[in-house]
Amino acid sequence: MLTIKNLTKTMGGRTLFQNAEMTINWGERMALVGPNGAGKSTLFNIILGKEDADEGTVDRDEYAIVGFLAQEAGDPTDETVLEIAIGINPEMVEALRVLREGEAKGEHGTEAFAKAQDVFDANNGYQLEPKAKKILGGLGYAEEEMNRPAREFSGGWVMRAHLARLLVMEPDLLMLDEPTNHLDLLSLLWLERYLHSYPGAIFMISHDRDFMDSLAETVVEIDAEKFITYTGNYSNYLEERGKRYEQALQTYRNKQKEIERVEEFIDRFRSVASKASQVQSRIKQVEKMRAEVVKPNPPRKLFKFNFPEPPRSNQKVVELTNIHQAYGDKKIYKGLDLTIERDDRIVLVGPNGAGKSTLLKIIAGIVPIDQGDIKMGYLTKMGYYSQHRADSLNENNTVLEEVLEANPEFNEDDARSVLGSFLFRRTDVHKRVKVLSGGEKSRLNLVKFLVDPPNLLLMDEPTTHLDLLSIESLVKSLKNYKGTLVFISHDVHFIRNLATTTLHVNNGEVTRYTGGYDYYLEKSGLGDDARGGVTAK
Structure with missing residues (x-):
């Protein structure tokens, strides 16, 4: 379907790909991985014709x-x-708009209406509209919302409409750049199930490990300016990549031993006239071997660090009683009671707009409640992490200074290590906070929480702006966290590894499931046998 040969691309003096090659076959499910900045989005743009390669070709089947x-x-x-x-x-x-306006005005006999009807029929409109409605419903839209203008919705909801358009269209090659970013867990479940029966090929970039494990049959990694193909899903790729590295490292060591053996011959017989031609031959051999032998780059490793243990809290960390909260006429909570106890690991799930972030903000004291009582344990030290909140940062500090001030017991090497795990590398640590992007500020805030953790940690989408290895490092860190954790996330792998209690939030009701994500799916009827929705055909 699509073949890339000898692709070379340089940006800003840095080579992303050099003579790189890959193939996407009809119906294949492929994930593209690599660290931030490796060139994943650039490759997508080259395939789509939005950017030119320096060299090489992208050949696509003319009918695809x-x-x-x-x-x-x-x-x-x-x-x-x-x-x-x-x-x-x-x-x-345009045909759909003319038909709707004509029906509303009772103008069915006009020439414009007739032409619109012809276009509608030629494009199988009677099949497309029901299919579009089913897909929009699966992605979280209520039927009464579907005829509202897109400008009335947030960017995330508009993205869902564009995703629905692609699924209705069913292209032969579906290219998805972070498709799960704007989905809640229920919509993510639906999309995952839908794509399992999608008839075309799928080429995706994602930071959602479970999503890739569920769908990918092939993983292509951008590494050392090449496209390296692995058979299997993301977990298979991690295992195989480790094996390939060990094999490549052993080959490198064997070559080094061979070079040493030849160099011994050269040193031994360099001064022997009868061996001069052999010595010169060996010198050329060593030069060639050294040019060909390259030490393999080790895969990035998980960050390993023992974070400080927070002070012990009371058994009841926080207690909410008869909470009432509304935004204007929209009532979010009416009479909510909730108790969070020491060592709880709670994930808040539910549709977007149900009030999950509001609940975290109520607990954090950021949103004033209309009525009710919030009782915080007297030993509770609370920390609230929001991907959008950066007002706790000193804009005149460097990144490194900000971390060292957060915990004076940290030394510079420790600070650099944790910052490196969360994508602040080398000279990045000397950047002033005021020049950081929003994503960089969010990551820096996250690091500050980890180096001086509270005993009640509230986290709203902590994996946003992180790559896959950074997410895994965060999972490992939070597994060892000795405090109470309440968080919101749409990263299923993150949830599965950390949550021991699930709170489902919807229509002002909070339902407790005393178990992790899979227990919640089973008890709520949202497991594999009850996900519902429409399948691709």
Whole structure:
């Protein structure tokens, strides 16, 4: 379907790919991995024709249709959500609008209405509309929301409409750049199940390990300017990559021993005239061997560090009684009672907009409640991490200074190690906070929590802005965390590894499941046999 040969691309003086090659076959499910900055999005842009390669070719079957979901949808227009989902081409969007306006005005006999009907029929509109509605429903839209203009929704919800459009269109190659970023867990479950029966090929970039494990049949890693292909899902890739590195390292060691053996011959007979030609031959041999032998780069390793133990809290860390909270006319909570106890590991799940982040903010004291009582244990030391909150940072500090001030007992080497695990490398640690991006500030805030942890840690989407290895390092760190954890995440791997209690939040009700994510799926009827939705055909 798609073949890349001898691809070379340099950006800003740095070579991303050099003579790199890969193939995507019809119906293949492929994940593209590599550290941030490796060139994953650049490769997508080259395939889509948005960027030119320096050298090499991208050959696509002339009959193959490609669909692409970007991380951002751009500014929403007056199109309705349903129009976006059905809009496989501009003519279809316009035809749908003319038909709806004609029906609303009772103008069924006009020439414009007749032409619109012809376009609608030619594009199988009667099949597309029901399919689009089912897909939008699976992605979380209520039916009454589908005819509202997209500009009335947040960027994340608009992205869902564009994802629905691609699924309705069913391109032969579906290219997805972080498709799970704007989905809640229920929508993620639905999408994962839907894509299992998707008829075309899928090429994805994702930081969601479970999503890739569920769907990927092939993993392509960008490493050392090449595309390295592995058979299997992401977990298979990790295992195979480790084996390949050990094999390559052993080959390198064997070659080094061979070079040493030849050099011994050269040193022994360098001054022997009768061996001069053999010595010169060996010198050339060693030069060639040294040019060919390259020590393999080891895979990035998980960050290992024992974080400070927080002070012990009371048994009851925080108690909420009869909480009432509303935003204008919208009531979020009405009479909520909730107790969080020492060593709880709680994940909040539920649809977007259900009130999960509001509940964290209520506990943190950031959102004032309309009514009720919040009783914090007198030994509770609370910390609230939000990906959008950076006001606790000193903008005049460097990244390194900010971490050292957070815990004066830390030495510089420890600080550099933890910062490196969360994508602050080498000279990055000397950047001033005021020049950091929003994502960098979020990661720095996260590091500050880890080096001086409270005994009640509230975290809202902590894996945002992290790559896969950083997420794994965070999982490992939080597994060893000796405190109470309450968090929101749509990363299933993160949830599965950390949550021991699940709170489902919806319509002002909080339902407790005394078990982790899989227990919640089983007891709530959301397991593999009850996910519902529409399958691709």
